[in-house]
Amino acid sequence: MPGTVGRVPTPPVPVSGAPAGAGAAGVVLGHDWARTPLGARQEWDPAVRAVVDLILASPVPMALAHGDDLVLLYNDGYAELIGDKHPTAVGRPAAEVFPELWRLPGVGEAVQRVYRDGGTFLERDSALPLVRGRGAEQAVFTLGYSPVRDSAGEIVGVLTVAAETTHVTQQLQSLSEVAAALAGTLTLDDVARVALRHALAAFDADRVAFAVDEGGGGWRMVRRVRGELMDEADERLPPLWRRTPATWPDPLVRASATGEPVFAGAGQPLRDAAADRHDQKIAALAAVPLRATVVRGGLSVGHQTPHLWSAAERALLAASAELIGQAAERARRFETQHGTAQLLQRSMLPEHLPDLPLLRIAARYDPGVDGNAAGGDFYDAFLLPTGQLGIVLGDVAGHDVQAAARMGQVRAALRALALTDPRPDSVLAGLDRLVTSLGAEGGTHELFVTVVFGVVDAERQELTLASAGHPAPLIRRCTPDDRPYAEFVELPAGAPLGLGSRPATGTVRFAPGDTLLLFSDGVVERRRQSLTAGLDALADAVADAGSGDPRALCAVATAAVSGTTEDDVAVLAVEHALKPSRSASMEVPAEPTAPSRVRHWMTAQLGEWRVPESVIGAAVLCTSELTTNALLHAGTAARVEIDLSAERLLVSVADSGTRGTVTRAQTDTLSSRGRGLGLIEELSDAWGTDPTVRGSTVWFEILLPAD
Incomplete structure (x- = not known):
């Protein structure tokens, strides 16, 4: 019966003939057994003496509960399990030593039944409270009880063999936890974080590493070392990957490339590949391949002391690597799809915005929740032949490649129309005819496009705008005493493009110190929240911003309304500077x-x-x-x-x-x-x-x- 929480209040039995701090064998041999039903040692039955010799010589935790009182004697392994109850438990009845456990299933009743009936009993995965150091914890054991007979064949006691399986149980639990954590990963960075955290804890390792192939013959590796200072911010950040050639002499590279595990129990397995002193200290290393279909890679676990890799640890490593390999393949597919969609989206947006003395310009585009889909939001800013600045922000309905392609067509056509005739109403009227034509060509009447186009004249300090079904722009201004405020431009929204839109223009003052903000509906629309609430939140956030700098206002705008959006987000800001920067x-x-x-x-x-x-x-x-x-x-x-x-x-x-x-x-x-x-x-x-x-x-x- 393993140890329990707390000490037994019964006064300890004096130990005679054993030195202070002696092991269990010394305590057992020095105990005054003549005062117990077992009798003096020299009078023990030969069969009982043989059992006691076996117990004391065994490295496996064993105990003998002798006689009707089930008086205890045990070895060093068992003494380690029962903690503070040793050495006073020697020579005392088991029920007295373990009052908290004796009534639990698989303990007292099972021992007494074996002693009474002579059968055997095996209890797997028995969770019992155990004292270790200063604290108590639930430990898991496999308990085996067998009758002990004397030379005459009479049952005189019960042999207990206690194999602690706490570590194995914890490792199996960690495998379940890592599977759940990997289910939520999207990128290889995410997979690496989960894999390293799991391996470091599950195998009580000093160093763990994760590697994946680069696709061109090389490898990307990332490492974690026990004791590294990792704060909450670090856990959110991309891991520090290190690139290595295909021939790098690291056991992890060999296991990843060949698909065969590598186990080293002692020595310097990283001697030829050590990056620093942490690698040089590793004495035992296990490296296993991911066992994935497409992605090649591996996981390694290292200890600074020699370590024999048990069959259970090898099986757990293989199972972990298989789970991590599956997650790595999902992550690579996601990154490929996501990268293609986003590269398509961004390639259709201007890579550089005009650099003007008095007009500072910034823009931002964030994809919606589904990062694998290209969206239809777009923005643009370009110089007109008149020297004025043309600005536009629009939204083509849809979240697929077709929507992105239509967005590219609309943006290119708008710029061409504006360079010919920059009047906003004329530009949107021509764009309306294009969208109508695209809809007819595609055999659909569901081509929904909203857009706002404007012309900024810095010399005249004015802004002319026209909108086709798009949210009204916002302008950040300052009062004469330099108190900022934000107001929406009063502009007829008009109908979306493709519906015979005939937008009206509006001209407003755009003085030095003002900043204009164009935005898509993804900035202000949220589920279970009114559009008015979103617009008010945006205006308040822009007014409270520390400055009217366009880049800062773009960041403020995208975070102004709480909650997540499933739509794309696009913002374009233009500041009329007080003087050139x-x-x-x-x-x-x-x-x-x-x-x-x-x-x-x-x-x-x-x-x-x-x-x-x-x-x-x-x-x-x-x-x-x-x-x-x-x-x-x-x-x-x-x-x-x-x-x-x-x-x-x-x-x-x-x-x-x-x-x-x-x-x-x-x-x-x-x-x-x-x-x-x-x-x-x-x-x-x-x-x-x-x-x-x-x-x-x-x-x-x-x-x-x-x-």
Whole structure:
């Protein structure tokens, strides 16, 4: 009977002849058995003596409950199980030693039945409370009871064999948990996080690694080491993948390539492939292939001390690798489909917006919940022959390749019409005829397109707009005493395109300091929420923004309404600046010295522009973190851009890499190791990430002191 919570209050039986701290054998041999029904040791029945010798010599936890009182003697393995009850349990009745357990199924009643009837009893997976160290826990055992007979064949006791299976049970539970966690993964980054977390905990490992093929002969590997500082932010961030050639001498690469597991019980299995001291310390390693159909890869588990890989551990490793392999295949299919859809979507949107002295422009597009589908939202901004700026934002109904293709047709036609005759009503009238023609050509009357088109005239400080069934634009203005507010443009919505739309135009003031925001209905529409509530939330968020900077307002707009949307989200913002801003940029090579070079360049540039020292320090620190992040996670060169206006400093870092495959844009978290995330949030007034056609851009804004 394994140990229980708490100590037995009965006074301990004195132990004579055994040294302090002696093992169970010493306590048993030194005990005064003459005071028990078993009698003095020299008078023990030979058969009983043989059983006792077997118990004391066995490494397996064993105990003998002797006589009608079932008095206990046991070995070291059993003493370890019962914890604080040793050594006082020696020579005492089992029911007295284990009062909490004796009435539980498979314990007291089973022992007494075996002693009385002479049969055997086996109890598998018996969960019993156990004291370990300072705390109590539920331990799982397989308990076996057999009668012990003397030389005359009479039953004189019961032999208990207790095999603890807690660790095996926990590993099986962890297998169930990892299966559930893998069911929610979408990308290989997600699969890697779950796989490493599971392997580190389930096998009590010092080092775990996960690898998948690159498709061109190489491998991508990611590692976790016991004791690494992993905070909540790190768990959300992309893992730090390391690329290795096909011939890399790592057992994980060999297992992944050949499909055969590798087990090393002692030595230095990572000697030829060690990346650092953590790898060099590994003495035992198991590497198993994923057993997937399409994706090749593997999982490895390492210990810093020699370790014999039991059959149960090998089976658990194989089962884990199979589950992880299935998840990796699903993730690769998702990434391929998602990447194709998003690349198609983004390739139809302008990669660069006009760079004008007094008109600052920014845009953002976020896919809906179904990231595998291309959508019909689009935006554009372009210079007109008159020197004015044409802006547009529209929505073609649908979330498929056909919708994206129609969106491309509508956007291209709109730009062509505007370059011929930029009047908004004329442009939308011509576009209406095109959509009608496309619908007739496709044999459908369900081609639903809404769009708003406008012309910005910075010299005249005015904005002319026309809408075909689209939500009214929003303008952020400031009162004479510099208090910001937001108002919707009063503009007749008109009918959607393709329905004989004849939109009316409206002209409004667009003075220096104003910012215009065009948006799709995905920004403000939510299930079980009125459209009015969404529009009010957007207006409040824009009015409360720290500045009228277009990039910041795009981020504010996409997060203004709580809840998730199943629709795509597109926003376009144009600021009429008070005066021209100053800008500079730097190409950052993918090499270790790059962050240092960025810091020196940026410090010199901002110092030349006479930016306050406090702003320079914060901006340089944040930019260094963003640059390091881009080089680590994208693995490609980056571009740093700084833009200084009278009100704020805007810094962006753009990369052009996606680890060799198109993966989901990290639009909610900054992909910098924990510390960077906190720095950006603490030192900047606004920040965000913008996915682009070939990578992503992370930016931050710092407002300048009023003086």
